[in-house]
Amino acid sequence: GENVEQHPSTLSVQEGDSAVIKCTYSDSASNYFPWYKQELGKRPQLIIDIRSNVGEKKDQRIAVTLNKTAKHFSLHITETQPEDSAVYFCAASPYGNNRLAFGKGNQVVVIP
Amino acid sequence: EPEVTQTPSHQVTQMGQEVILRCVPISNHLYFYWYRQILGQKVEFLVSFYNNEISEKSEIFDDQFSVERPDGSNFTLKIRSTKLEDSAMYFCASSRDGTNNEQFFGPGTRLTVL
Numbered sequence: 001g002e003n004v005e006q007h008p009s010t011l012s013v014q015e016g017d018s019a020v021i022k023c024t025y026s027d028s029a030s031n032y033f034p035w036y037k038q039e040l041g042k043r044p045q046l047i048i049d050i051r052s053n054v055g056e057k058k059d060q061r062i063a064v065t066l067n068k069t070a071k072h073f074s075l076h077i078t079e080t081q082p083e084d085s086a087v088y089f090c091a092a093s094p095y096g097n098n099r100l101a102f103g104k105g106n107q108v109v110v111i112p
Numbered sequence: 113e114p115e116v117t118q119t120p121s122h123q124v125t126q127m128g129q130e131v132i133l134r135c136v137p138i139s140n141h142l143y144f145y146w147y148r149q150i151l152g153q154k155v156e157f158l159v160s161f162y163n164n165e166i167s168e169k170s171e172i173f174d175d176q177f178s179v180e181r182p183d184g185s186n187f188t189l190k191i192r193s194t195k196l197e198d199s200a201m202y203f204c205a206s207s208r209d210g211t212n213n214e215q216f217f218g219p220g221t222r223l224t225v226l
Contacts, residue, residue, distance in 0.1 A: 004154075034214065043116075043219040044155075044203070089155060098143060098210050099168055102155040 002027040004092050006103030014111050019077040021106045023090035026071065030092040033073045034100070035064060039086045047088075048075070080110045114138045116218035118204050124224045125194055133189045133221045135204030144187045145205040145215060146179065148172070155203065161187065162210065194225045 003026040013019045025033075031052035036044035050057045050064045050073065057064050061080075066073040077084055087107050091100040117136045125131050137144050146158040159169040161179055178190045187206075191198055201222050205215040 032213075036217070044217045046214055046216070049214065091155075097168070098145075098160050098207070098213070098215075099157040099170070100147075100155075100215060101157065102147075104154045 002030055002092050002094060002101035004090060004101050004103040006090055006106055008106065009104065010107045010109070012109045012111060013080050015080055015082060017080055019075075019080055019084070019108055019110075021075045021088055021090070021108070022072060023074070023092075023103050024070075024072045025092040025101075027092070027094050027101075028068075028071065029094040030101075031095045032093040033064070033066060034091050034093075035062075035075050036089040036091065037086045038089065038105070044089060077108075080108075082110050082112050084108060085110045116204055116206055116216050118202075118218035118221050120221060121219065122222045122224070124226065127196055127225055128193050131191050131194055131223065133191075133202050133204075133223070135187045135189070135218055136185050137187055137204070137206030138208075138216055139185070141206035141208050141216075143167075143207045143210050143213075144179075144181070145207075146189045147203045147205065147217075148200040149203065149220075150197075150200045158189070167210075191223075194223075196225050199223055199225045 034049035037047045038044045063076040087105045089105045090103045144161045149155045159173045160167045176192045201220045204218040207213045207215045
């Protein structure tokens with residue numbers, strides 16, 4: 001089955017700097033890649049997703065890039081703010097499938 | 113904005129007991145899911161459910177697990193005889209459509225098996 005790995009496990013950034021989280025996946029049939037943000041004690045919230053027919057997607061300060069050849073995708077957060085502090089999970093789902101395979105999560109800490 | 117809800121937020125049970133975790137998916141969603149997250153580990157897929165039947169299940173979802181949609185709103189996960197290793201956060205999710213569509217998660221039920 002699909003195996004998703006996330007790096008780094010913890011990321012500390014100064015407020016205003018950019019944060020980048022990378023994920024790799026194993027199944028070349030995967031074609032849907034969502035990112036979830038989970039604040040302490042709250043539910044995972046979808047923040048952005050990308051499908052394999054595009055290479056990049058942006059939504060305000062958040063962007064996701066996908067490299068199908070290398071089988072990796074990244075979350076980019078620009079102009080980080082303290083409220084961006086959370087655990088971020090990447091996931092992948094193979095075509096024709098609705099199960100999500102998650103990475104282990106990244107703890108992002110934005111230092112004011 | 114509609115949300116997935118789950119009850120209880122925390123369930124403590126003795127090993128060998130049966131537990132039922134409850135979820136109310138978003139009302140116009142057709143696909144329902146259960147995931148679990150053991151402390152410090154990945155979120156893992158358990159099962160997906162559509163049109164009153166299981167559409168897919170993982171190797172974790174063995175005979176001790178079952179799911180049901182007993183009425184038009186609830187979606188339940190039953191663990192027949194709990195083991196210590198069933199202790200985890202259990203998340204319910206729902207999506208409007210099937211393949212490769214946005215899944216909305218509930219807040220989770222923390223299950224502790226003693």
